[in-house]
Amino acid sequence: MRNMKIYVGIGIIAITGFLLVAADHIDAPAVSGGTSDITDFYAFQAEDTDNVVFVANLQGLLAPGATDNAAFDENVLIEFNIDTNQDNVEDLVIQAIPRDGKMYFFGPAAPNTTGLNSTILTSATQSSVDISTRMTPVTEENAGMKFFAGPRDDPFFMDFAQYSDIIAGNASGFDNPGSDTFAGSNVLSVVVEVPKSMVGGSGTVNTWVESKRKQ
Amino acid sequence: MKILNIKSTLILIVISALSFNCSSDDDYTPPNTGGGNNEPDFSGVYAQQDQMGRPAVNTVFVSSDSKNMFNTTIPSEQNADFQNMFQTNLEALSPAFANPGDMNALGQDAAAFTTLLATDVLNLSLDGTTTFYDGTNVLTGRALADDVITVELLLIFGGEDFSENPTLSNDNVDANDKPFLTSFPYLAAPW
Numbered sequence: 001m002r003n004m005k006i007y008v009g010i011g012i013i014a015i016t017g018f019l020l021v022a023a024d025h026i027d028a029p030a031v032s033g034g035t036s037d038i039t040d041f042y043a044f045q046a047e048d049t050d051n052v053v054f055v056a057n058l059q060g061l062l063a064p065g066a067t068d069n070a071a072f073d074e075n076v077l078i079e080f081n082i083d084t085n086q087d088n089v090e091d092l093v094i095q096a097i098p099r100d101g102k103m104y105f106f107g108p109a110a111p112n113t114t115g116l117n118s119t120i121l122t123s124a125t126q127s128s129v130d131i132s133t134r135m136t137p138v139t140e141e142n143a144g145m146k147f148f149a150g151p152r153d154d155p156f157f158m159d160f161a162q163y164s165d166i167i168a169g170n171a172s173g174f175d176n177p178g179s180d181t182f183a184g185s186n187v188l189s190v191v192v193e194v195p196k197s198m199v200g201g202s203g204t205v206n207t208w209v210e211s212k213r214k215q
Numbered sequence: 216m217k218i219l220n221i222k223s224t225l226i227l228i229v230i231s232a233l234s235f236n237c238s239s240d241d242d243y244t245p246p247n248t249g250g251g252n253n254e255p256d257f258s259g260v261y262a263q264q265d266q267m268g269r270p271a272v273n274t275v276f277v278s279s280d281s282k283n284m285f286n287t288t289i290p291s292e293q294n295a296d297f298q299n300m301f302q303t304n305l306e307a308l309s310p311a312f313a314n315p316g317d318m319n320a321l322g323q324d325a326a327a328f329t330t331l332l333a334t335d336v337l338n339l340s341l342d343g344t345t346t347f348y349d350g351t352n353v354l355t356g357r358a359l360a361d362d363v364i365t366v367e368l369l370l371i372f373g374g375e376d377f378s379e380n381p382t383l384s385n386d387n388v389d390a391n392d393k394p395f396l397t398s399f400p401y402l403a404a405p406w
Contacts, residue, residue, distance in 0.1 A: 023270040023363070028282035036264040043337050044345040044358040047398050052339065055359075055402065064406040077261040088291040088334055099255035115289050120257040134405050148400035153393045155402050156270075158364045159386040166383070173382025183392035184406050191400040196341045204355070206336035208268035208290060212261035 023156050025060040035059060035073035036211040039187055040156050043207045046193050054080045054094065054194070056209045057187040060154055067134050067151045067186045072098040075214040078190055079118055082108065082199050083206040089114050092199060095121060096149065096190050102128045103149035103190065108198045118212050134186075146193040154187040263287050268335035270347075270363045275308075275371075276301040276332060285335075294333045301329035311374040319370045320377050321353065328370065359395045359402065364388075 025039040039060035046053045056078050062070050077097050081090035094107040097120060109124035129140035132150025140147045159178030165171035199205060265286050267273070277285045278300060288296050302325050306312050312325045319328055338354045339345060345356025348366045357363060365385050369377050372384040393403035 024265075024267040024273060027267075027273045028265070028286050029279075030283040031265040031286065038265045038267045040270065041267045041337060042357045042359060043339045044356045045340075045343070052341065052345070052356075053399075053401060067405055076264075079261075083290075083336065088293075088336055089289070097257065099257075104255065104257070116263040116287060118261045118263075119259070120261070122257050137400070137404065139399060146399045151405040152400070152402035153391070153405055155359045155391055155395065157362075157388050157391045159388045163386065174386045176385075176387040178387035180388045180392055186405040189400070189402055191402065193399055200341055202341050204338050204340050204342075206268075206290070207339045208266055208336045210263050210266040212263050215260045215262050 023158075025156075031211070033059075035071075036076045036213055038209060038211050039154070041207075041209045042155070048193075050197075051193050051195050052199065054192045054207070054209070055155075056080065056096075056190045057152075057154065057156075058190075058211070059188045060156075060185070061182070062151065062154075062186040062188075064134075064184070064186065070151065070186075070188055072103065072131065072149065072188060074098050077118060077120065077212040077214070079210045079212060080192065081208050081210060084200040086204075086206065088206055093118070093121070094192055094194070095124075096192070098131060098149070101131055103131055103147070104128045105145075105147055105192065108194060116212075144195050144198070146191075148189065148191040150189065151186045152189040154182045154185050156182050158182065266290075266335070268337045269332065270357065271367055272332055272335045275367070276304050276329070278304065290334050290336050293335055294330060298326075298329055298333040301333045302326055305329055305371065309371045309380075311372050311379045318375050320373060320375060321370065322375075360390065362389050 023040045031037040038056060038058055040057040042055040044053055059070055077095060080094040082092040083089055084091045090111060092108040093111045094105060096103055096105050105127040106121040106124045109121050112119050125143050127142035127145060127147055129147040129149055130138045132138045132148065134151050137150065157180045159174060160181035162171060162174050162178060166173065273282055273285050277297065281300065285297060305325050311317060318324050323331065337357055340355035344352045345358055346352050347354065347357045347361040347363045368384045368386065372380040395401055395403055
């Protein structure tokens, strides 16, 4: 009976178009596989515990041979959002935008407007780092912050292939051990480390990342 | 971008032509207008295409015809717009939430669990340990090594004590294929 319920449940979801495609990799038709497709977002305490780290990954499932040809899109703004007063509206943003081989960063600073449309905060703290190549990572420090932009190993891990088989009704459960579908693939990463004092200081903040395309 | 490049190139050509034609001064140096080689152009409005807080939320809980909409709904409006959909999809997906009163190991019923998830922001503690779930701390961040998929599968399928549906509640991939770095930029080098 329980198995029956599983299959009925999975069937219903499959019919309504359920598609689990990893963390956020190719999550929606409008962005799937494009230069604004966010694959993952991480936020964690840094090695220096006075700092926190934000990671945005884009353009997932890059084979090593395809990685050198992948590039950040100069029309796509990557924006880290930080809500410091628990209303789920951003109070601070860190913006990242590529120009001619460099990733430029602005902030953390209050946005000109909250919500779906952004302008670049050119009067906020500006930093930049050369976009790394696959073989030569480059990091930069400015105003107490650290910056990286370029290809990295996709840190996400999951047996997505088996999950797909379960959803398709071709398997009844996961294998043990499972197989990491994302092993051996790269992403384009933007990594920023900032002092906690710049993003709220203490307590809990709410964070998310957005990609925004120039109109 | 191509059109922009063409426009910029045309403007530069026109400016050069004008400068050349109008100037009889051999030593004339055109002023830096800010649109040249030195200062990148950061003008314009950028409109949202994708967003993400917690892992796998859009992909698991949002029905396919609403995925673009979810990506362009601001977090403060997501609960009102999507919680019902999340709950319907959760109850259809997981036998651990098939019966009234069913809860996950956080003590959340389907309504409470999907109310948490529908506002797709990643909580981040500025006071200490940051992890999606480490057995003690819950939703204080997301570290690179966190096995977020197994945590989510357990909360979706594992029932009140993580014991239900064991073949669905763990994908048995517990770590990345490359070790992470202890120092910035933390992510492993590319393949």
